[in-house]
Amino acid sequence: MQKLVFTGSNDLNSSLFTTDEIIAEFSGNSRDSVTKLIRTYKSDLKEFGKLGFQIRPMPSGQKAKVFHLNQQQATLLITYLDNTEPVRWFKKELVRQFYEMQAELTARRLERSKSKQIRLSMTDAIRQMGFSPHFYKHFTDLVYKKALGFNAKQLREARNVEPTATPLDFLSIEEQAAINQIEILTTGLITLGRSYDEIKLILNTGVVFYRTNLNTPIAVH
Known part of the structure; x- marks a missing residue:
């Protein structure tokens, strides 16, 4: 199964996130449309925490901004997508992986x-x-x-x-x-x-x- 949720490091205090790239790929939307949604509803997303991002160098020499969304931000954002069959599958799988990784982090913290x-x-x-x-x-x-x-x-x-x-x-x-x-x-x-x-x-x-x-x-x- 494709990994949809990540941590910034192996540190048990790190936060979980997914990216706009992952959301675009597995919801069947273009990355441009997903990043446009993020920018349009940025204020909504920020109600659930800081909107993180990573600057990644591209083969062309340019740099791309990759957004990092926590569980609440990602859950909110995908409600703004059309409820197609790929989106419904992605929603369920994303929730499952966030839950499993959070459970693992909790066990490590205990x-x-x-x-x-x-x-x-x-x-x-x-x-x-x-x-x-x-x-x-x-x-x-x-x-x-x-x-x-x-x-x-x-x-x-x-x-x-x-x-x-x-x-x-x-x-x-x-x-x-x-x-x-x-x-x-x-x-x-x-x-x-x-x-x-x-x-x-x-x-x-x-x-x-x-x-x-x-x-x-x-x-x-």
Whole structure:
């Protein structure tokens, strides 16, 4: 099925949108007629948020403006189109894809919220057991390396995000779940008084874990 809905990035805080190009192609209308509708009803569309756009270079050397419409804007705009059979199919499919992608983002945000609570628990355990503050990074990298095969810095580089970005904001639900699983185990070992080296050894021997190469789904080994 053709993808109709997009996100600006893999960041779980990014917004969903479709474009005037997609609306034109799958509603059976010319792009000129769709962009004309957008400009005609711009004030209506702006009632549902900022009307985004992207400037895209064309092979001719010229630049084209591609409009980005959120779910409410897109839903409103297609009500202004003739209710032909292609338009009716497009309306149903667009609504379905917006719903599915929003549900996925919501699930990722819920998993992220769980991650924050788990992370607080590990932070408290590190402090309570008398580890120096720099061990927080060591344990974090250990968890990421064990769960996904990459430390936090490598994850940022692989996802092409800012050095200060939180890697968890760019992970899939499965990847976040893998991180959470290993972090809970690590927190338990810390509270049992195990040293960093002991915990590293335990994690590296005989523990069921998830690993990914960032391009394929996580698999159990």
